[in-house]
Amino acid sequence: MSKKIILISSDGQSFEVDEAVARECGTIKNAIEDKCTDNGIPLANVTSATLAKVIEYCKKHVEAAAKASAGDKDIYGSNEDIELKTWDDDFVKVDQPLLFDIILAANYLDVPGLLDLTCQTVADMMRGKTPDEIRTIFHIKKDYTPEEEAAVREENAWAFM
């Protein structure tokens, strides 16, 4: 019977998770090892909606790792990896506010796989786009004067060709 850890979101919601799942988060792993988990771990920077997603990711990856070490390798490479990748691709199909909340949570909670996955998602949204297109996608407001902008463009001319 595995030990359960209680995680408390910034808006007061409690989440009970298996210790193995909680340990996917580096900061929580440290808290467990420092033995300060008795009354649950408060996470002031993570809302319940975001925490639910982080827990979902950690749970799936703990399950996948257990399956990989237990099962036998398929002859043409592991089918599990493709399945997990497809799951990851679907996992990040969320709107921008949630995506960025997950990035910040993954950074704060130290979940390297999730941080890499979500950063890659944002990078993929930027690829092949011009600065103007990027501004539109991410709602960035230009605050340079025309002279300032010209100076920035000249500094790294090839970057704007």
Add this chain to the structure above:
Amino acid sequence: MASRKVVGTGVRDLISSLPDEVLGNILSLVPTKLAASTSVLSKRWKHSLSLVNILDFDDSMLFYPNKVTDLPRTCFFDFVDNTLALLVNSQVKKFTLKCRHNLDTSRVDRWIRTVLERGILELHLTSHEDHCIDSEFFTSKTLINLTLSHGFYLEEGGCLPNGSVFFPALKTLTLIATGYGADYMFDALISGCPVLEELFIRYGDGPHGSDWIMVVSGQSIKRLTISSGFSTEELEFDRTSVLFQTPSLLFLDYSGYVQEHYTVDFSSLLEARLDLRLWESPIESNFDYENDVDVDGFGDATILVLGLSNVTTLHLSSHSLEVLHSCCSFIPLFSNLTDLSFESDEKQGWQVLPVLLKNSPILETLVIKSLVHKVTAKCGDMCACILKNKEEEECCLWRCQVKVLDIRGYGGSCKELKQMGHFFKKLKRLEIVKVGVQQESNNNGEYLRVTNDLMKLPRVSSKCHIQFYAAHR
């Protein structure tokens, strides 16, 4: 939490409020040109380029390819110089350079030396034009992954770095069409990487990749992939020997034309993928395919196949089946083989399979990609194409221990159905049969017919159970 900028309709700019280290992570995943161009997005982004730790330069990347520009060619080189100067105190982990246009060779040399001196972990170099790397300074204590592709090469007869050690920490080396023919620099490079674990070589694509020394000697190498482009240009027949001195090798993926002599040391090998092909002279064929007579051809793969005989897993391309049949004086005993997979197509026959199965006493899993094959008298009892006499005791399939049969790409034709019937009647130990049915987009009726036909076939093994899945071509 940093305050968020609000724009117009209440949609927020969330990306600009990410902490530097996270933004740096994101920008490290895009081409450096794109990362640099974000400096113009807003004032928060002015120094965004300084946050990256991965550099990826591609001189053919243009936002506006149709826009005529009168900026000089040096523009690209200046950009790389400026970026390296900007990051002088950063820990750059990875440097990738792809050049399609003319090189400023002295600048490229300087970049390579600079990043190597700064403790880089990965270096990937590709060039359309030839660029000879200064081998004496081509060394680093930290590099773990190196790619040299197309134009980048080390000059034969060049000076070696101190103690002949190029990269003491290198684990992965990739050489793509670098054309190392008949030279010792290739060997020196491999020997100069004493902990090398993974080696990938791509050759035989034409002028740059036409030559490969056909020798791999490395005590530490665990994974080796040798991939041939099967160039149809005239081969140089003066080099016909292949040497693999790789005692620690666990995994081999080898493709190439069959050569005359092989010397191998595969004492640790567990898994092999083989795509060997017969060189077919465009002028005249040496092989009497019609009568399936073994004519003296070019190549002898006996020693190579013998060297593979201790593997537990083996994959054979359809061409390899033909090569094993016609270029091996005998097929060895595969005493550890539990997983065998092969591909077939209508041009190659199954003649080698009866003896291969007989020589694989503990085979458990058989994966076949496509049942369609060239019908010959020598497929023996492996296939159901030609009616035999009732000498069923001699059938190679009777003694076969196979429990799992996986057919990838089943079309449902009469011939294939007959073949499946043959397998079901002969394989006594079958427990699971997986069938990957090739599907036309919405033809469910066809799918049902195909699966029903298979379900109706009599099975000699009472435990035998069929699963269907959709196969992609």
